[in-house]
Amino acid sequence: MAALLEVERLSKRFRGLKAVSEVSFSVPEGRILALIGPNGAGKTTTFNLIAGVFPPDEGRVTLKGRNLTGLKPNQVCTAGIGRTFQIVKPFGQLTVEDNVVVGALARERSVEAARVQARAVLERLELADQANRPARSLTLPDRKRLEVARALATRPTLLLLDEVLAGLRPTEVDRMVEVLRDLNRREGLTILMIEHVMRAVMALSDRVVVLDHGEKIADGAPAEVVADPRVVESYLGAEALE
Amino acid sequence: MSGPSRMMPSGVTGRGMMLLVLAALGLVIAPFVADRYLVSVLTTVLWFAYVGQAWNVMMGFSGLLSLGHALYVGLGAYVSAALFVHFGIGPWAGMVLAMLVAVVAGCVIGFLGFRFGVKGVHFALLTIAFAEVARIGFDHITWVGGSGGFFLPVEAGASDPLNLRGSPVLFYYVALALVVGALFLSRALLHSRLGYQWLAVREEPDAAEASGVDLFRARMTAVAVSSALTALGGVFQAFYFNNLFPEQVFSMGRSIEIILPAIVGGIGTLVGPILGAFILTPLGEALTFLIEAGGLDLPGLKQLFYGAALVVIVVFRPEGVWPWLARRLGLVRQPGEGA
Numbered sequence: 001m002a003a004l005l006e007v008e009r010l011s012k013r014f015r016g017l018k019a020v021s022e023v024s025f026s027v028p029e030g031r032i033l034a035l036i037g038p039n040g041a042g043k044t045t046t047f048n049l050i051a052g053v054f055p056p057d058e059g060r061v062t063l064k065g066r067n068l069t070g071l072k073p074n075q076v077c078t079a080g081i082g083r084t085f086q087i088v089k090p091f092g093q094l095t096v097e098d099n100v101v102v103g104a105l106a107r108e109r110s111v112e113a114a115r116v117q118a119r120a121v122l123e124r125l126e127l128a129d130q131a132n133r134p135a136r137s138l139t140l141p142d143r144k145r146l147e148v149a150r151a152l153a154t155r156p157t158l159l160l161l162d163e164v165l166a167g168l169r170p171t172e173v174d175r176m177v178e179v180l181r182d183l184n185r186r187e188g189l190t191i192l193m194i195e196h197v198m199r200a201v202m203a204l205s206d207r208v209v210v211l212d213h214g215e216k217i218a219d220g221a222p223a224e225v226v227a228d229p230r231v232v233e234s235y236l237g238a239e240a241l242e
Numbered sequence: 243m244s245g246p247s248r249m250m251p252s253g254v255t256g257r258g259m260m261l262l263v264l265a266a267l268g269l270v271i272a273p274f275v276a277d278r279y280l281v282s283v284l285t286t287v288l289w290f291a292y293v294g295q296a297w298n299v300m301m302g303f304s305g306l307l308s309l310g311h312a313l314y315v316g317l318g319a320y321v322s323a324a325l326f327v328h329f330g331i332g333p334w335a336g337m338v339l340a341m342l343v344a345v346v347a348g349c350v351i352g353f354l355g356f357r358f359g360v361k362g363v364h365f366a367l368l369t370i371a372f373a374e375v376a377r378i379g380f381d382h383i384t385w386v387g388g389s390g391g392f393f394l395p396v397e398a399g400a401s402d403p404l405n406l407r408g409s410p411v412l413f414y415y416v417a418l419a420l421v422v423g424a425l426f427l428s429r430a431l432l433h434s435r436l437g438y439q440w441l442a443v444r445e446e447p448d449a450a451e452a453s454g455v456d457l458f459r460a461r462m463t464a465v466a467v468s469s470a471l472t473a474l475g476g477v478f479q480a481f482y483f484n485n486l487f488p489e490q491v492f493s494m495g496r497s498i499e500i501i502l503p504a505i506v507g508g509i510g511t512l513v514g515p516i517l518g519a520f521i522l523t524p525l526g527e528a529l530t531f532l533i534e535a536g537g538l539d540l541p542g543l544k545q546l547f548y549g550a551a552l553v554v555i556v557v558f559r560p561e562g563v564w565p566w567l568a569r570r571l572g573l574v575r576q577p578g579e580g581a
Contacts, residue, residue: 051452053448072451072456073448073451073452074451074452074453074454074455074456074457077451077452077453077454078454082452083452085448085449085452089446089448089449090445090446090449091441091442091445091446091449091450092445092446093441093445093510094441094442094445098438098441101438102438102439102441102442102450102453102455103453103454105435105438105439105453105454106453106454106455107454108435109435110435111433111434111435111438114435114438150449150453151452151453153453154453154454
């Protein structure tokens with residue numbers, strides 16, 4: 001299986017603090033990979049390095065063999081990576097539909113074509129009935145869905161999801177897991193997700209990468225990784241005891 | 243389903259459209275029924291409505307606060323006036339170069355601001371700095387009169403629309419055409435791909451960028467469009483008043499006067515800057531009239547009034563008068579309402 005995304009020895013320091021240190025992993029095409037680890041492990045920094053928010057100090061990011069290192073976020077988007085934000089960032093005063101239209105305009109020149117596409121995406125994420133409401137009036141679960149909708153509308157080959165399940169109730173988590181699974185299975189969308197909700201990680205992911213203190217400490221099938229003593233000690237321990 | 247969101251931010255209702263048409267008709271016939279004084283007041287109203295719309299493209303659509311728009315007014319005014327006085331080039335041709343010079347100035351400010359991450363208030367300070375440099379600089383450019391002022395030749399009773407020489411009524415209609423043109427242009431821009439990208443950048447720059455929007459390009463085009471439109475207002479001003487003084491044209495006070503209508507009427511809305519100008523300018527004029535009629539000499543009272551009006555708006559209607567009025571009178575469809 002060819003790797004769609006290849007992350008090689010990625011490092012980033014903030015004022016001397018090693019946020020991410022020589023992290024390597026790859027995401028095969030059509031798979032779902034989960035990035036887990038305790039708070040401050042460097043997960044979101046890794047995301048931001050892939051998405052072009054800031055350049056890495058060292059290392060390389062390639063998508064389908066194309067080097068994305070040093071590109072700006074909008075160029076990374078155009079190259080085929082869509083992302084959501086952990087702290088949701090809706091275009092508050094725009095309608096839900098117009099939020100998604102902005103995403104669709106990444107590929108479409110015409111607003112009309114973008115709108116047609118936005119409506120299809122909203123349908124997909126069960127937001128169609130909210131289409132004409134201002135985005136700022138949405139509930140948190142709907143805002144999370146809107147993040148995914150806007151990212152999907154950019155027609156990515158790889159979707160980066162930063163804790164889209166956090167703060168959702170169990171039934172809402174199940175709905176979102178269904179949507180993501182469906183996108184992956186039916187449309188072959190490759191997904192890289194940061195997630196704390198282990199139930200969803202186990203249900204969705206084909207592979208799990210664990211970060212701790214900016215370093216990769218485990219990489220493998222979900223069942224193997226959760227049995228890894230280092231992972232249990234650094235991250236799962238607390239939850240496993242609960 | 244297709245109605246409201248297509249018309250961003252929300253659609254105009256039948257009643258709203260009727261009122262708009264009536265207002266337009268009223269403005270078209272106004273010079274036939276109004277006296278000279280009223281026509282001059284209305285021309286001032288329209289001028290502020292126009293430059294307010296131009297400013298709105300930057301602040302209202304793209305979230306870029308400019309407190310130095312007098313710069314573009316002044317550049318437009320001086321370039322077109324200099325071309326006319328020194329080379330006999332009329333304003334219709336001169337405005338092209340006037341706009342171009344303003345766009346270049348805007349792009350220099352934009353480049354400095356956006357390349358080096360100067361944001362928000364600091365960007366606003368940058369715009370002030372450039373306007374102030376121009377104000378002081380033009381004081382010393384004797385080719386256009388320096389601090390002593392620059393004057394366009396005036397012939398009594400001349401009627402030469404091709405050189406924008408003529409009666410106050412001619413200027414009234416030119417100003418009206420500018421306002422209507424800017425309204426249609428603003429509307430078209432808001433409904434375009436670029437318009438959506440501007441709004442996204444205004445709301446959440448990071449999310450806009452992650453959605454494929456080139457922040458630098460989006461912001462630079464907003465500055466270019468806004469400065470070009472504002473320069474046109476400057477051309478109008480030069481040929482309307484026939485005199486230019488750096489102290490007035492480039493002044494900080496002028497920059498603030500330009501942004502008040504949009505703030506009062508509603509930043510980011512299409513009608514807001516126009517409505518704001520129709521509220522502020524006549525009230526200011528009425529105040530001046532009353533003070534003079536009362537035999538009082540109170541310079542600066544108009545500025546005080548503008549300040550008070552601003553406070554009232556910011557406290558009670560922070561989103562501006564137009565969104566509130568439109569809701570109350572049912573002139574626009576609200577997001578979430580059926581078509």
